[in-house]
Amino acid sequence: MLLTVFAYAMMVVFMYVIMKKKMSPFTALVLIPLAFALVAVLTGVVQDVNIGTLVRQGLFGNNSKDKLTAMKGTAETGVMLLFAILYFSLMLDSGLFDPITNKMIRYAKGDPMKVLVATAIVAAAVSMNGDGTTTTLICCSAFVPIYKKLDMKLMNLGVLVILQNTIMNLLPWGGPTARAMSVLGVEADILGYLAPGMVLSILYVIFFVARGMGKKERARLGIKELTDAELDELTTISDPEVLAIRRPQNFWINAVMTLVLVGWLVAGSFIDAIEVKPVVLFLIGTGLAMMINYPDLKTQSKRIGENAGDAVQVVLLVFGAGVFMGLFQGTGMAKALTDSIVHIIPQQLAGFWSLIIALISVPGTFFLTNDGFYYGVLIPFAEIGRQYGFTDMQMALASLMGQAFHLLSPLVAFIYLLLRLTGLDMGEWQRESAKYAAVVFVIFVVTIVLMGHMPLYLAQ
DSSP, X not given: OHHHHHHHHHHHHHHHHHHTTSSOHHHHHHHHHHHHHHHHHHTTSSOSOOHHHHHXXXXXXXXXXXXXXXXXXXXXXXXXXXHHHHHHHHHHHHTTTHHHHHHHHHHHTTOHHHHHHHHHHHHHHHGGGOOHHHHHHHHHHHHHHHHHHTTOOHHHHHHHHHHHHHHHTTSTTSHHHHHHHXXXXXXXXXXXXXXXXXXXHHHHIIIIIXXXXXXXXXXXXXXXXXXXXXXXXXXXXXXXXXHHHOOGGGHHXXXXXXXXXXXXXXXXXXXXXXXXXXXXXXXXXXXXXXXXXXXXXXXXXXHHHHHHHHHHHHHHHHHHHHHHHHHHHHTTHHHHHHHHHHHHSOGGGGGGHHHHHHHHHHHHHHHSOHHHIIIIIHHHHHHHHHHTTOOHHHHHHHHHTTHHHHTTSTTOTHHHHHHHHHTOOHHHHHHHHHHHHHHHHHHHHHHHHHTTSSOSOOOO
């Protein structure tokens, strides 16, 4: 009984400090479970455990056959994310996406329809690095001048950027997927299950949302042809620091390398004969990208230093999640919390547990940070799901469905940059984006269910 009280108290304290920003997510993930675990041990509520051993098991896994105590560890996921983020940062630095952006601008010229379709394509391509700030800066820098020159609605730009970033943010090196992977111990083959829904959603944004906006803008503005001089002004990079790290001569080798890497990652999820651990793929890819684009040692060190900040922040959270899971499960608090919730929830809902998680993830990831939802709410819900017969992969997929709305949350920092660069009102932008995000959510759920990766109902 007392262990259950400790478990609820720990979750309440954790959620409070995360929501009120009293502690950083990393320090909360490490220190709060550590404090409660120490109190539980010192008071005799938990016996015969070693705190250091539990932390190590959370980071590196254990071989327990008990589903409630089995842990795969988060260290490998953290290392994979480190190299994945560095790889795509190097691709952005080298200018892999510059020709795509420039060609889209020249393709669009002065046709509002083409401008909007180009916006959607570029936003999807740049969002591959999983960073909303980078996507916002690149897309707004490229397209805001065109929208203003043609007197187009900047609301459309804000909606398209956030929709495409929302979809691409589900890549394994993106924030929410990384958290789901670390909490539930699933591998990067989750991408193979998410990919069909992501592809359909991207096509929906390009060919339905963007084209629909384009028809309205064409009717309102007509088509205006931009001169070659005006197009040159829009596509020329003038910042000397940016030019210094660009490697346009390596575009094709970078493009082929990226396609092979991502293609191998996805194909390996379905074909055992060619499966290679994602951490190995990204480690090799990062090394090759560094040698090909920045062979000089000083330049390599600078590029790592410039890009390491974002990578380290994500990796620290993954390692922190390992500490949290090790202490939470190893002390028995996870099982105590799960047992208490199981007695509260009607048994009739047990078979719909994956769908319940998917529905809860909508308000959960909107009103809470990803850290609060995945490291707080999802943990006990996942423990319950295991008792009902749902796999960790099914629950991980279900928990990611609500990401269709997450980036509309005022808790997401980079949206303020997007709103500032486009001059949009948050409330109007949220309402306009939400109606399209709802369709993305439906696409996500229907695709996962039809492909058999997430059951709507599991007989009890």
